[in-house]
Each structure stands twice: as structure tokens, then as C-alpha cells.
Amino acid sequence: QVQLVESGGGLVQAGGSLRLSCAQSGRTRSSYAMGWFRQAPAKEREFVAAISWGGGNTYYADSVKGRFTISRDNAKNTVYLQMNSLKPEDTAVYYCAADRTYYYSDTYYSRNGATYDLWGQGAQVTVSS
Numbered sequence: 001q002v003q004l005v006e007s008g009g010g011l012v013q014a015g016g017s018l019r020l021s022c023a024q025s026g027r028t029r030s031s032y033a034m035g036w037f038r039q040a041p042a043k044e045r046e047f048v049a050a051i052s053w054g055g056g057n058t059y060y061a062d063s064v065k066g067r068f069t070i071s072r073d074n075a076k077n078t079v080y081l082q083m084n085s086l087k088p089e090d091t092a093v094y095y096c097a098a099d100r101t102y103y104y105s106d107t108y109y110s111r112n113g114a115t116y117d118l119w120g121q122g123a124q125v126t127v128s129s
């Protein structure tokens with residue numbers, strides 16, 4: 001059974017950095033687009049970043065563009081989210097997710113949460129002012 005496990009969350013001061021990791025367990029090799037989403041208390045889940053299977057295409061929400069970087073290492077079945085210049089409004093539970101609509105596509109990625117069908121358990125990120 002394939003599972004996604006996030007790690008790397010924590011408490012950081014505004015202006016600081018964190019790197020989230022999302023490791024895929026199970027026998028299946030990572031072969032599809034991946035994304036990061038977040039949900040703050042009393043708010044709806046929102047898209048953060050997405051990356052195609054080959055890593056050639058990435059897409060970011062306007063709120064994190066220029067501060068966050070999504071990347072992946074398919075040999076390690078791991079996706080990363082490097083978060084720099086963190087702000088208190090970045091405080092949320094961060095979820096990684098897999099979009100298995102297309103396999104082995106170097107161009108496909110999605111910012112629509114409805115296309116993702118495998119989700120991790122979430123990692124808390126708290127940014128203090």
C-alpha cells in the first residue's frame with residue numbers, strides 16, 4: 001500500500017526557513033505529479049505548489065512565489081518544499097499529495113486539489129511574529 005509521509009515541520013520565527021519532506025512508501029516508484037497544499041485554522045485548504053513527475057514543470061500560488069521552492073528526487077521517492085522568508089500567515093498544516101491522473105509525464109501538474117487522490121497526514125508549520 002502506497003503512503004505519503006511528511007516531515008520537517010515545526011516552529012520558526014518570521015523570516016526563517018523550513019524544509020518539508022514527503023516520502024512515498026510502498027513498492028510503487030514515484031511516477032506522477034505531486035503537490036503541496038496547506039490548511040490554516042478555520043480556513044479552507046489551499047494550493048501551495050506542484051511539480052511534474054520529471055521535475056521540469058513547477059507551479060506556485062501567488063502567495064508563496066519567490067519564497068517557496070518545490071523539488072523532487074525520484075530515486076528517493078521524495079518531494080521537498082523549501083520555505084524561506086516565512087511569514088506568520090504561512091502558519092498551517094501542510095499536506096503533500098499525489099496526482100495519479102497521468103504517469104511519467106514531464107509536463108503535467110495540477111493546482112486543483114480534486115485531481116489529487118493520495119494524501120499525507122500533514123505537517124504543522126507555525127511561524128511566530
